[in-house]
Amino acid sequence: KAGVTQTPRYLIKTRGQQVTLSCSPISGHRSVSWYQQTPGQGLQFLFEYFSETQRNKGNFPGRFSGRQFSNSRSEMNVSTLELGDSALYLCASSQTGWANYGYTFGSGTRLTVV
């Protein structure tokens, strides 16, 4: 069974640009969550989508947005990139989105803002 696929693996963008990251969940999983990992802050929750609806949101500015399509694939968008947005962005898929059902993480997209 295929795992969680994130594309692209690496990305370099210039400050002020915008970027879109993609996540394909495990087949049958309807929940996709996004996390940002930085050396100083660790793994921080961005948002979660379930059946095309944002169900939960972390404490990130409005420049960070996402969406989910009918096939459960999800995209995350960051507008007006700042140097501090350089991070590893991870998505996790789950059948229900509840912790007791477990989450499977992708390998992440490494975003570098210069």
Next chain:
Amino acid sequence: DQQVKQNSPSLSVQEGRISILNCDYTNSMFDYFLWYKKYPAEGPTFLISISSIKDKNEDGRFTVFLNKSAKHLSLHIVPSQPGDSAVYFCAASPGTASKLTFGTGTRLQVTL
């Protein structure tokens, strides 16, 4: 405000010995806890979890202990193997909420 804390950034253990990784939390709404292992350039891999209705859960070489009154959990790895060398994250969730709060991780090195 760090709701989940892993106070030891690193730990070195000899092969065959026990590794004990600790995690403290402050939010009493958390009732489900998970441990993940992470290698460089890969996403976190689920190891083991525990519900707040239990105080211990075992899976092979991995055992997680939960002390609710102290808001403390620990992961025991016995025996430790070189392949266990990775960063370990504990995470917590208020049960049916779709959000994990992670600790900052502990880098475990298992030496020969």
